[in-house]
Amino acid sequence: MAPILEAKKINKYFKKPVLFHVLKDLYFSIEEGQFVSIMGKSGCGKSTLLYILSTMDREYEGELFLGGEKLTGKSGKDLARVRNEMIGFVFQFHYLLAEFSVLDNVMFPARKLAKKSHAQIKKDALEKLDMLGIPHLAHKKASMISGGEKQRVAIARALINDPLIIMGDEPTGNLDQKNSENVFNIFKKLSQDERLSLLIVTHDPDFAEKTDRIIQMEDGRINK
Amino acid sequence: MKTNIRLLLDITKTNLLSRFKQTSVAALGVTFGIGTFIILMGFMTGLNGLLDGLILNRTPHIHIFNEIKPSDQQPVEKAPGFSTAFNIIRSVKPKNSQARIHNALPLISDLKKDARVRGVTPQVSAQVFYIAGPIELNGLLNGIQVMDEVRLFNFRDYIVEGSPEELLKQDNGILLGAGLAEKMSLSVGSRIQITSPGRGVFPLKIVGIFQSGLAEVDDVQSYVNLKMAQQILGEGNNYISDINLKLWDMEEAPEMATTISRLYQITAIDIKTANAQFDTGSTIRNLITYAVSITLLLVAGFGIYNILNMFIYEKMNDIAILKATGFSGLDVKLIFIFQALIIGLVGGLLGLVLGYACSVMIDNAPFETEALPTINTYPVNFNPLFYGIAIIFALVSTFLAGYLPARRAQDIDPVKIIRGQ
Numbered sequence A: 001m002a003p004i005l006e007a008k009k010i011n012k013y014f015k016k017p018v019l020f021h022v023l024k025d026l027y028f029s030i031e032e033g034q035f036v037s038i039m040g041k042s043g044c045g046k047s048t049l050l051y052i053l054s055t056m057d058r059e060y061e062g063e064l065f066l067g068g069e070k071l072t073g074k075s076g077k078d079l080a081r082v083r084n085e086m087i088g089f090v091f092q093f094h095y096l097l098a099e100f101s102v103l104d105n106v107m108f109p110a111r112k113l114a115k116k117s118h119a120q121i122k123k124d125a126l127e128k129l130d131m132l133g134i135p136h137l138a139h140k141k142a143s144m145i146s147g148g149e150k151q152r153v154a155i156a157r158a159l160i161n162d163p164l165i166i167m168g169d170e171p172t173g174n175l176d177q178k179n180s181e182n183v184f185n186i187f188k189k190l191s192q193d194e195r196l197s198l199l200i201v202t203h204d205p206d207f208a209e210k211t212d213r214i215i216q217m218e219d220g221r222i223n224k
Numbered sequence B: 001m002k003t004n005i006r007l008l009l010d011i012t013k014t015n016l017l018s019r020f021k022q023t024s025v026a027a028l029g030v031t032f033g034i035g036t037f038i039i040l041m042g043f044m045t046g047l048n049g050l051l052d053g054l055i056l057n058r059t060p061h062i063h064i065f066n067e068i069k070p071s072d073q074q075p076v077e078k079a080p081g082f083s084t085a086f087n088i089i090r091s092v093k094p095k096n097s098q099a100r101i102h103n104a105l106p107l108i109s110d111l112k113k114d115a116r117v118r119g120v121t122p123q124v125s126a127q128v129f130y131i132a133g134p135i136e137l138n139g140l141l142n143g144i145q146v147m148d149e150v151r152l153f154n155f156r157d158y159i160v161e162g163s164p165e166e167l168l169k170q171d172n173g174i175l176l177g178a179g180l181a182e183k184m185s186l187s188v189g190s191r192i193q194i195t196s197p198g199r200g201v202f203p204l205k206i207v208g209i210f211q212s213g214l215a216e217v218d219d220v221q222s223y224v225n226l227k228m229a230q231q232i233l234g235e236g237n238n239y240i241s242d243i244n245l246k247l248w249d250m251e252e253a254p255e256m257a258t259t260i261s262r263l264y265q266i267t268a269i270d271i272k273t274a275n276a277q278f279d280t281g282s283t284i285r286n287l288i289t290y291a292v293s294i295t296l297l298l299v300a301g302f303g304i305y306n307i308l309n310m311f312i313y314e315k316m317n318d319i320a321i322l323k324a325t326g327f328s329g330l331d332v333k334l335i336f337i338f339q340a341l342i343i344g345l346v347g348g349l350l351g352l353v354l355g356y357a358c359s360v361m362i363d364n365a366p367f368e369t370e371a372l373p374t375i376n377t378y379p380v381n382f383n384p385l386f387y388g389i390a391i392i393f394a395l396v397s398t399f400l401a402g403y404l405p406a407r408r409a410q411d412i413d414p415v416k417i418i419r420g421q
């Protein structure tokens, strides 16, 4: 079976302040429905890798494939479309648009995609919120809810366009034990029930242990 | 595409409302600039119209008369044997030719047939003395066909007492300049005597007073019927000293004047040559209006530029999220351009309302002046064109002000922002 996400010989340099080789000859792939965690010391290049995989960073060497499609070399506009349609991103800091309601936040990526009617999008968004156990927050302003709640809203937003893969950069890094477990369970359920692929950077060994596979990074390389 | 624009507008709307105070201040800057433009434009062009009316409406487009000047061709040049010679004639003087236009009546009927001509009025002007009791004043008498003057040159506007019809009814009526009437303490109904050098004395009845607003006219001139003027001069009905033409299109005057003077061997002065300074005055007033308004809009533009820049700085995170979740750089740019344009549109529309309201107030403010008898409020031009220009102005200037910040937002690298946390 073809992998969902595939990286071939990824190299990344930072040119300033001094030339710095962050990522060195990275190869790896993720199958459909796989729940993968990335671990490694602080500063080893995990976030840098994730920004490349999520198409936000285009300055790298090597090749990147998502769902069998080559992403390397695409225009910024096309990549925005790829992010919109096929990738769900969850950050460590629960990035929501503070002035808008929770529901609006969840709906935006789907409205941008514009494949469904407004009513259908609203219904889907409420469904996702329901699945994450926060239907009652739908009409609250995004700045008015707690950190754990925000993280679940961000997950709902990442799911709204039924992406191929969810990527997360320490999505539980700011949460307490209980909330962290909660988020893990949601991810686990998605990978099992919906066959969704997940790639999550974490510093939490308990969290990583429970995933299907751990990618250990050290000094810009993957340790087998 | 349409749903995308709606989505971007929704985001813009929330952005604007969440910074209501700053947005309002930015919009008020535009309001002020546009309002000032409308007021200045309406007032300045109103004034232009008034001054044009004062001079241009009553000035014939082409004035035909016999100028007293030395002949271009001296007799010696016509003599056989001398026509090709180099002749020097000293101390040439004009011959005492009459002020009459030769063959005036056929000329008038010729001109009336011309399709470019809207109307032709013949006049007889004569140097006279006005006599009332012991006072004897030197002045200029014009014989006119009064109803034609009313029709073509707004003559009625300047009659402050009596009416042009009165002159038509009474062969021996006279319309006296306001300055003259005051100097000689005469009013409508009084009698006045007219004499011209070498002729008799003609008793006339004052049927009206006119005030043109120009002292040098009102202090010396008066109007009588054409026939009366011819009688005073002891001439027949083919004696005409001036012919005034009004054309359909004033722009044709210079060319036509040249043709007439060549064809009929007569002096024909067109309005453009005679009143060149008026065009200049109007142009300068328009220039001032545009300069002031553009300056105000520039200031408003800087306000918008500042506010958007600050706003984008505050909203870095939001921009990064939008980009991370699939909005393109163009989408982000459009959000901020819309934001600027909405400020421009709302501020501009309020500016139109403000400008209109102030214009109405100025239009109703009393404005009385001796020089302009028919005007009693300030002149304001409500030309809808200004309102169109103003709103386009508002949109263009806010677009320009918003463009640079929006470009900056477009280029924001989400990775940098997300890392920055």
Ligand SMILES: Nc1ncnc2c1ncn2[C@@H]1O[C@H](COP(=O)(O)OP(=O)(O)OP(=O)(O)O)[C@@H](O)[C@H]1O
Residues within 6 Å of the ligand: A014, A015, A016, A017, A020, A022, A040, A041, A042, A043, A044, A045, A046, A047, A048, A049, B419
């Ligand atoms: N814009 C940049 N310019 C130069 N060097 C950078 C830049 N961004 C990151 N680095 C360096 O690249 C290395 C990898 O950074 P990265 O953020 O990927 O680490 P990380 O593995 O995510 O660490 P952590 O676990 O602390 O989040 C670090 O040494 C960092 O200092």
Ligand SMILES: [Mg+2]
Residues within 6 Å of the ligand: A046, A047, A048, A169
């Ligand atoms: Mg990191």
